[in-house]
Amino acid sequence: MNIVALVGSIRKESYNMQVAKMMQKRYKDKMNIKIADIRSLPHFDQDEELDPPPVVKDFKQEILAADGIIIVTPEYNxxxxxxxxxxxxxxxxxxxVFIGKPVMPLGAxxxxxxxxxxxxxxxxxxxxxxxxxKVLSPGGNEVLINFVQQKIDKNGQLDEATLTFLDSVVEKFVDLVRLK
Ligand SMILES: Cc1cc2nc3c(=O)[nH]c(=O)nc-3n(C[C@H](O)[C@H](O)[C@H](O)COP(=O)(O)O)c2cc1C
Structure with a gap:
């Protein structure tokens, strides 16, 4: 199962990026997660939407080819x-390229x-x-990691309670992707 992850923070020490990287390792037997480089995308320009720059074409192709998408994002304002x-x-x-694509949103x-x-x-x-x-339904599936600085260790590992819940939601995401 090929999954692309979009991470909404591009700072070096991002907790959300740490969560995405942890998921890459933890779920490697279920899915191959590739973290997309959204930092390199230029600002959206409607004049270029039908023939976007190569970096955008590659990004859209990555999304199109993926079986599903995981979005790990912080909240800004x-x-x-x-x-x-x-x-x-x-x-x-x-x-x-997103039409009908299974998506699991989460954030810290x-x-x-x-x-x-x-x-x-x-x-x-x-x-x-x-x-x-095709977004995973919110009921019981909202992974909202609050006080993340208290829940993640220096190796990017989350606490057990959060991981147990995350595991259960990832299972449901895998089911959603298989239904596709
Ligand atoms: C511009 C900006 C706006 C923010 N607004 C919010 C907010 O609305 N709600 C919130 O919970 N945290 C907010 N924060 C704090 C973020 O939760 C915190 O910086 C978090 O660590 C960002 O995620 P990251 O570690 O993946 O970069 C904001 C941070 C920034 C830089």
């Missing part, structure tokens, strides 16, 4: 970071709300006509 929205905007125009933040508002916005974005992803 009660929404998704611009770098993630920019990547999603590119996928939504010209060839619409240092505050109490654990990216709840960002996740709500992300689900709305993923439902837009140009995207129309």
């Amino acid at each position: 009660w929404s998704v970071p611009g770098v993630l929205k920019n990547a999603l905007d590119w996928t939504s125009r010209g060839e619409r 933040s240092m505050g109490m709300i654990g990216t709840l508002r960002a996740q709500a916005h992300l689900r709305q974005i993923l439902s837009a006509p140009g995207i129309q992803a």
Whole structure:
């Protein structure tokens, strides 16, 4: 199962990137997770949507070829970071590579709300006509890692309770991808 992960933070010590990398290792027997390089994407430009720069074409091809997508994102000012929205905007125009694509959204933040508002916005974005992803249903599947700085160790490993819940949601994501 080939999965592409989009990570909404591009800072070096990103907790969300640490979570994505941990998932790469932890679930390697179930899925091959490739973390996409969304930092290299230029700003979305509608003048270029039908013939985008090569880096965008490659990114869209990666999404198109994937069996499913995992989005691991922090919350910035009660929404998704611009770098993630920019990547999603590119996928939504010209060839619409997200349509019907199984998606598992999750996120980590240092505050109490654990990216709840960002996740709500992300689900709305993923439902837009140009995207129309097949998002894992929220009931029982919202991995909102709050106070992440207290739950992750220096090796990027999450605490047991979070991992147990994450394992159960990944199982449901695998089922969703298999249904495709
Ligand atoms: C521009 C900016 C806006 C932020 N806004 C929020 C927010 O709305 N809600 C929240 O819980 N944390 C917010 N934070 C704090 C992030 O949760 C925290 O920086 C987190 O570590 C970012 O994820 P990362 O470690 O993957 O980079 C914000 C951080 C930045 C830099």
